Amino acid sequence: MERPSAPNRRTLLQGAAAAALATTLPAAAPAVASPTRPTGPVGSRLTLPSGIQTGDVTSSSAVLWSRASGVGRLHAVLHPLDADGERITGRGRGRGRGPITLRGSWASADTDLTARISAKGLPAGTAFETEIFFEDENGRRGEIGTGSFRTAPGRRSDGAQTFVWTADTAGQGYGINPDVGGMFGYETMRSLAPDFFLHAGDTIYADGPIAETLEEPDGAIWRNVVTEEVSKVAETLQEFRGRHAYNLRDENVRAMYAEVPVIATWDDHETTNNWWPGEILEDERYTVRDVDTLAARGRRAWQEYQPIADPRAMGRGSGFEPARIYRRIERGPDLDVFVLDMRTAKGENTAGREQQATSIFGEEQLQWLLEGLRTSTATWKVILADLPLGVIVPDGEGQESISNAEDGAPLGRELELARLLSGIKHQGTRNIVFLTGDVHYCAAHHYSPERAAFTDFDPFWEFVAGPINAGSFGPNALDGTFGPEVDFQKAGPPMGSPRDGTGQFFGRVEVAPQGEEFTVELIDARGEVQYTRTLTPQR
Template sequence: MAKLLSRRTFLALSTTLSASAVLMGSWRGTATVAAEAPSYGAQVGDVTPTRAVVWARGQSDARLVVDFSTSPRFERVQTRRGPLVSAATDYTGSLDLAGLQPGTEYYYQVRFVPTGKPVLPPSRPRATGRFRTAPRAENAAPLRFIWVADMCGQGWGRNPELEIATVDGRTVKGGYVIFDVIRPLKPDFAIFCGDMVYSDNACPPTQEIPAVVGGGTWINDPPKDFVAVSLDQFRENWKYNLGDEKFRAFLAQTPIYVQWDDHEVTNNWYPGEVLTAEPYNGIGADALAERARQAFFEYNPIRGGRIYRAYGWGKLMEMFLLDERSFRGGNDRNTQPELLAMLGPEQLQWLKERLKASRSTWKVIATHDPLSIVTGGEGDYDAWSQNNSQVLGREQELADLLKFIKDEDIRNVVWITADVHFPAAIYYDPARAVYQDFNPFWEFVIGPIHAGAFGPASDLPLDGSFGPRYEFNVLPAEPNLPPPNNQYFGAIDIDARGALTARIYKITGEVAYEKMLSPV
């Protein structure tokens, strides 16, 4: 059996290979046809013990083809045919690889074979990406995942002059530097907790940096000079971020699970809203969201057509990815005493059933909107809460869910979130709550990773309905500070004994906060 490369050697190799379209070169010979390289690298997502979704974008009408192996030298290579890509999907395509082995490292490449040509194994395959399948459900394998959100917001785009000094002594310069900080942590996977594009924000060629962090001029190179209204403009937002080589290198070696929030469409949108401001001029949010949703699915490796879904990672953890945009009631009604939907009846019932059926030690709920941090303002309360300690609007749906978790004795539930552009750790205790029929729990908040840093939207520290209290937070000196100021990502480690450690990291890789929880 051929000797496998060390992980460190392969990661160095894959970083070099995945930085550009040399990911998949053309192979020429008597039995092969020249293959077209992907235009934005490749991604893998929604990994299970036996399946993984592989994504890439071509450059013309062609068939997506994936070659993969358990060896970085591609002994025993397998080749699978994917869909034909065309202008109808902006030349993007995904292939759901089935029949994989649990807990196994795979190496893969993606190529595009011209329409009508035979799909043959390449004569010189190269390992251009990697992923590990999830362990079997009964396997208590330790794991690490990271979660990120809020990328390319408030006009702070891809700046070639952005530079940071990392905690391990490296200098990282240019673009989305945080991904070169995350990669050495070697997470098993990442959760993208929404706002991974800002379709409603342009990135002008230059932008002034606030004096409180030194002043000067921020450079966006390339700039992005539009707010998305058309389908093609929504697609361009995803391509703008994928143009960053550090982001592509991260995606080449880290499986992802993706959610959306508001900025994939527009700020604080909800179904039924009419968008009157420029450049929307009376477009319904539903029509805008339909275009944004198509681009979202075209540019991410997602299985099926539903954003809310659940995936397990061995015996120790199951994650529940929520969709708190598609089924919500109006933000302007979140102060009413009547029930207001956030998840909606169908998604809420699905979540209850999946939580009850889960046999995993930890249940991690990825809620892209925070539970008690107030977002928006009067007439536009966008998250679960609304700056009132009474249980109102959407909080009634949350109270129902928390009561269900208690009544069904569902243990070890942890919430992770983002959206508010500052980091926090919040403990919820019924002893100090207005609504008390629930078990205590933790919520860990991160962000942004590359956007303006902000503080809470209200004068109150937290909405008191469910007894929250900050154990940790970091607030910026003033609103909308650019990277690298006040930028944070999160990580969760679960060891073989089942102990969970949540960490919140600065953009430099320094740990800003750490909390260890034991299962009960």
């Protein structure tokens, strides 16, 4: 049901990446343009210090996000475009719908001056130019940020979709280095003009201080832009917020987020390395060692800075409620994206050999996922996981991973995964692909009961990509319980620098019209294709 092919897009991607890097690499043009904390004289026009974002875009909805330099209310104007890329004015007979004007939530200290708009009832398969701005409490309009997005197709005849995914941003002390053009892997992804972007977690490294300089494994000196909030491990809410604001200082990140809708999940480093609920840290860098306290602050900051639906009221002073991270993003008849949260319900990092199931999804999320997959009519069902399924990731004497490093029958967390895979088989769900990151190298894994100790599941593929701007590691060993086989893998050197992008990776997927093909490419941060595989659907 699948066929391999050679990296036949290498030349095209190299050309796109080279053109992109030509505008970002000169040291004289640092990839920084805004302060971490909003500042500005009282009475000045509101600005957008962290740019604009669009997220969780479906066939009929989108979330618009920005952050202000002071208290204000978010506004947006969406200009629909015709097939020639011209704005539809709505004037005249048969010209279609004109601009859509929207008003969102207030940016205040309670939200670190972030705000969002949940846009609904949008036409499917439609490209929009966006104008996003804040009005202050006197009704004065501030800086206008411009961007674009396209709603998902409404019919199978609406053509192909493409998207990119990766993980691991600003890890191991590798932050924004103006000498190399900042986080240029984001510009390489943007240059491919994907319809949307999946971030598989570790969107920040709250536990990894970023210093002015860092010695790379080969002795070269990496130079970072730094802020006060990234100088130590994050413990306060404001320090967690500062980590997210730091990444948005990078011109490459802001440019991509303005043009490419984001669908993100979180993993461990949004709080601290390899954490689980109820853990008490022994790390001497922390004065706050209760992980539940850190995780609540980390989750709040993550939610404030991601363009995901916000359960709070549109007014001010309504308090904070955590949004549910696991969710389904419907991308038209050929594609559904299921975003997992493998951290909130995660059990302790034991050796993973318990006879009774220990948690990785939690019962509520497990049943939600099975039901969503069962009822999905999309040709392809992508599951965005923040942890790989069969990769062994030790954590001291325990296991951070689902796998327990034994090839036998499922135990511990593996029992919950076995229930998921068995349930998928017995309810007859087909054409499932797992996409993930976390382990700081790229890989293609095929899982099959023919090689497995546990056999009650249908074969499937898992593709791994990352890091995009962090140190490289791996590759890791695989646990044989579910029969994984390496079809391809590539890793940079341990703690490998993002300087030349050869050890940093992202993936690109193209879903062909009618869902007839699902083509995956693993690409390095320079734009060189490392691997290609095309899957065809089971009907």
